[in-house]
Amino acid sequence: KAGVTQTPRYLIKTRGQQVTLSCSPISGHRSVSWYQQTPGQGLQFLFEYFSETQRNKGNFPGRFSGRQFSNSRSEMNVSTLELGDSALYLCASTGQTNERFFGPGTRLTVL
Amino acid sequence: AQTVTQSQPEMSVQEAETVTLSCTYDTSESNYYLFWYKQPPSRQMILVIRQEAYKQQNATENRFSVNFQKAAKSFSLKISDSQLGDTAMYFCASRDDKIIFGKGTRLHILP
Numbered sequence: 092k093a094g095v096t097q098t099p100r101y102l103i104k105t106r107g108q109q110v111t112l113s114c115s116p117i118s119g120h121r122s123v124s125w126y127q128q129t130p131g132q133g134l135q136f137l138f139e140y141f142s143e144t145q146r147n148k149g150n151f152p153g154r155f156s157g158r159q160f161s162n163s164r165s166e167m168n169v170s171t172l173e174l175g176d177s178a179l180y181l182c183a184s185t186g187q188t189n190e191r192f193f194g195p196g197t198r199l200t201v202l
Numbered sequence: 203a204q205t206v207t208q209s210q211p212e213m214s215v216q217e218a219e220t221v222t223l224s225c226t227y228d229t230s231e232s233n234y235y236l237f238w239y240k241q242p243p244s245r246q247m248i249l250v251i252r253q254e255a256y257k258q259q260n261a262t263e264n265r266f267s268v269n270f271q272k273a274a275k276s277f278s279l280k281i282s283d284s285q286l287g288d289t290a291m292y293f294c295a296s297r298d299d300k301i302i303f304g305k306g307t308r309l310h311i312l313p
Contacts, residue, residue: 133293133303134303136301136302136303139300143240172271191301191313195246
């Protein structure tokens with residue numbers, strides 16, 4: 092099976108812009124979760140989707156949003172970008188035994 | 203609140219030695235899962251080992267084993283016969299309704 096894929100892999104934006112990141116889970120996986128990884132804060136949970144419904148949400152401002160499509164692909168959107176949003180954004184799909192299978196991540200740099 | 207604490211930000215050991223990474227967690231749930239993930243430099247995060255809280259037997263995967271102390275809420279990872287390829291960031295994680303990661307331990311295996 093193909094692994095989790097994320098696009099784009101690298102992104103450079105300026106403050107105030109918005110960005111959309113995409114994630115395709117492993118075939119057959121219906122749950123997708125998103126994480127922000129920074130050197131200072133580590134891995135922080137953003138949100139989790141299952142069958143197009145947000146099941147859980149972390150402690151991030153409303154500028155961070157997401158959605159899941161009927162084919163389980165997911166997107167996350169960050170509006171009004173701030174310098175502190177620079178991070179590696181990881182997507183993971185959930186296997187049958189609850190483990191997360193991670194994608195390679197999208198590295199977002201906000202200038 | 204669900205928390206995961208890794209008290210060792212960085213460790214170094216010689217190749218072939220045994221190393222133990224510490225992790226403590228807190229959860230109010232009785233049914234939960236614990237994981238160790240490995241993130242090699244500039245590479246994808248992968249699952250090392252998982253443990254269901256209801257299982258008393260410690261999980262083992264080849265050179266990787268855990269010491270799960272449920273009453274103490276401790277979940278340490280032991281790497282035996284360490285190899286250069288074990289150099290990575292290691293994250294402990296717990297999942298009840300959502301997955302929470304510790305801040306990670308950077309492990310260096312020295313030749």
